[in-house]
Amino acid sequence: MHFVRPIFILKYIYPEAIWREDKNKNNIYLTFDDGPIPEITPWILDCLKEKNVKATFFCVGENIKKHPEIFNRLLDEGHVVGNHTYNHLRGWNTENKDYFDNINQCQDLTRTNLFRPPYGRARKSQMKELGKDFKIVMWDVLTGDYDQEITPQQCYKNCIDKTRNGSIIVFHDNIKAINNVKYALPKSIDYLIEQGYQFKTLVP
Template sequence: MYLIKSPLLLKWYYPSLTWHKNRSDKVIYLTFDDGPIPDVTDFALKTLKAFDAKATFFCIGDNIYKHPEIFENIKNEGHSIGNHTFNHLKGWATPDEIYLKNFQKCQELTKTHLFRPPYGRIKKSQIAKLRSAHPDTQIIMWDVLSGDFDISLDPQKCFKNVIKHTGNGSIVVFHDSIKAYDRLKYALPKVLQHFTQQGYHFDSL
């Protein structure tokens, strides 16, 4: 069970987290979780470049360790990097000390001020401890979830999810993962084309 549009209740419960950007600007913030992954991240980078679009890649430390050359390609293309923990830990199910150590292990590779909790699940105690240790860190959530990770979702439906709910300042989640690849291949170029034709700009966080 997941929601395409982030509910107001969650935004109310976690008001200090970043759910979207300025609603007055025709700018969309595409984000990619779980990479870098061979072929999938490469496809995302090639597609973004074709539309002169910038994005933010929330990387898993273990995947950076396995695919350092792809990680360097992300940076060389001018995209932003975010921390997504070293082992994709679910905050709700992980003791705070272990969670923070896993964040730090990834941080040694990413060296970024951006963090997205895997699954969007993080305890308030983890937020407090993370910010105490790393005051400059911005915790980035989203207001539009493409659903590309859902293997039962039709690729066209994935595209429509984004088109229907995205607007000024939206932070949109895609995944540069093997599981998401079929839907990403279909939806990403169409999303870029659709919103480019409507005068939107794609920027990194």
């Protein structure tokens, strides 16, 4: 089970993080975690290109190393990149030095000041230190596309029901999410555009 909207206590625990952008503007922010991988990222890029939408991709360093051509396409097509660690590390299971070293290894490839911790969690000490150099981005809407227990229809519903002004929306370009993303992403984009929302990228 996951919460589509973050529970309040998380915002209290991680005051350094950004969970939602300006609620007074009808801008929304589409983000993707865990890629790039050949199984789904090119499909997502094709979809975004067709819909004329730009997004922010929080990339895993080892995936960039394995698939540089997809990463370069992402940049060439005007999308924004964030750091998601080199090996998709769990911060709370990793010593601070090792965690920071891993982030720096990814940073050599991404060269961004946007960071999202894998699993949306890290030690408070890690977040506090990272907040000095990075804009730490969490989310306002977690679609649950990675969850094998939810249907593509529910994933779509999670997105359109909870999105509001300033929402930072999370989809995933990973293997687990493929079926849900292929159904929910294009339908969500079409619906949200019809509702008058403007898709924006996060500002590094």
